[in-house]
Amino acid sequence: MTLSRDGVAAVIGRPIHHSLSPVIHGAWLEAAGLRNQYIALAPETPQAVWALLDSDTLLGCNVTAPYKEVVFDWARPRGVVIGPEAAATRSVNLVRLGDHPRAESTDGTGLLAAIREQAPHLDLAAATVVVLGAGGAGRAAVQAMTSGGATDIRVVNRTRDRALVLAEEQGAGVAGFGLDEVEVALTGSHLLINAASSLETLDLAGMSAGGAVMDMTYRPLETPLLARARARGLTPIDGLAMLIGQARPSFEVLFGLPAPEIDVRRLCLEALEAQG
Structure with missing residues (x-):
C-alpha cells in the first residue's frame, strides 16, 4: 500500500x-x-x-x-x-x-469513560483506589484518578521502590506499596485498577462491598481477575x-x-x- x-x-x-x-x-x-x-x-x-x-x-x-x-x-x-x-x-x-x-x-480519558459507563455508582471523590503497576499504564491510571477527584490512591508494584517513586511524584493522597503488601493496600478499597498483569492468586476479600475492579486488557474480555471480581459481587470494568x-x-x-x-x-x- x-x-x-x-x-x-x-x-x-x-x-x-x-x-x-x-x-x-x-x-x-x-x-x-x-x-x-x-x-x-x-x-x-x-x-x-x-x-x-x-x-x-x-x-x-x-x-x-x-x-x-x-x-x-x-x-x-x-x-x-x-x-x-x-x-x-x-x-x-x-x-x-x-x-x-x-x-x-487519552488513556486517562478512556479509563474515566469506562468507569462512568460500567460502574456509574462509583464516587471517585469518596473512593479508595488501588492501582496495580507503576509503569506507564500505572502512571496514566494514577493521573486519571487524581483528575477524577480521588484523594486516596494506593500504588502497588512488584518493586516497591518504583511505587514509592510514583507516589512521591504525584504528591499528597498517593501512597506506594510492594506486591507483598497488596492485601494491606486492598483492605477497604472501592476500586482496583490492574495496570500490570492479572494476578491469579490476588485475594479480593478485603475490598469494600459494592466496589469495582478494572482490568486494562481486553483479551480475554473477562480476564481471570474480572471473573473473580464478579464472583465476589464486585462490578467488573473491562479494557474494551x-x-x-x-x-x-x-x-x-x-x-x-x-x-x-x-x-x-x-x-x-x-x-x-x-x-x-
Whole structure:
C-alpha cells in the first residue's frame, strides 16, 4: 500500500495484529462518510518508530505498547507540543503530525469513560483506589484518578521502590506499596485498577462491598481477575470500554470530527469472537 499524508492514520505497536483500533476507527470513518484510512503498523524497533514519525507517511497515529514512552522521547527534542496528561505520565498514545504536531495521551480519558459507563455508582471523590503497576499504564491510571477527584490512591508494584517513586511524584493522597503488601493496600478499597498483569492468586476479600475492579486488557474480555471480581459481587470494568473511551477523542484529533454515535462495542465483540 502506498501511503500519503492525505488521509492515512494508524495505530503503531508490536505486536499489533490483535488491535481492535482499526475496527473502531474504520467504523467511525465509514459512518462519518470520510475517505480516510486507519491501519495497523508494527515497527520493529524504536528507531523505526522515530523514522516513521519523521516521515511524510501519516497524518497521525495512536500508539500502544511498547512504544508509548518511545514516542514521548521522540517528541521532546523536536519541539512537539506535549499535552498535559502525556507530560504527567511521560507516555504518548496519540500523535497529530503535520505543520503543528502534538503528542497527547487519552488513556486517562478512556479509563474515566469506562468507569462512568460500567460502574456509574462509583464516587471517585469518596473512593479508595488501588492501582496495580507503576509503569506507564500505572502512571496514566494514577493521573486519571487524581483528575477524577480521588484523594486516596494506593500504588502497588512488584518493586516497591518504583511505587514509592510514583507516589512521591504525584504528591499528597498517593501512597506506594510492594506486591507483598497488596492485601494491606486492598483492605477497604472501592476500586482496583490492574495496570500490570492479572494476578491469579490476588485475594479480593478485603475490598469494600459494592466496589469495582478494572482490568486494562481486553483479551480475554473477562480476564481471570474480572471473573473473580464478579464472583465476589464486585462490578467488573473491562479494557474494551477503556479502549473505546480513549479512541473517541483520538478520532476527533486525527480526523477533525466527533466520533459518530454508532455501536462500535458490538463490532468489537464480533471481531473478538471471529478472532477466537
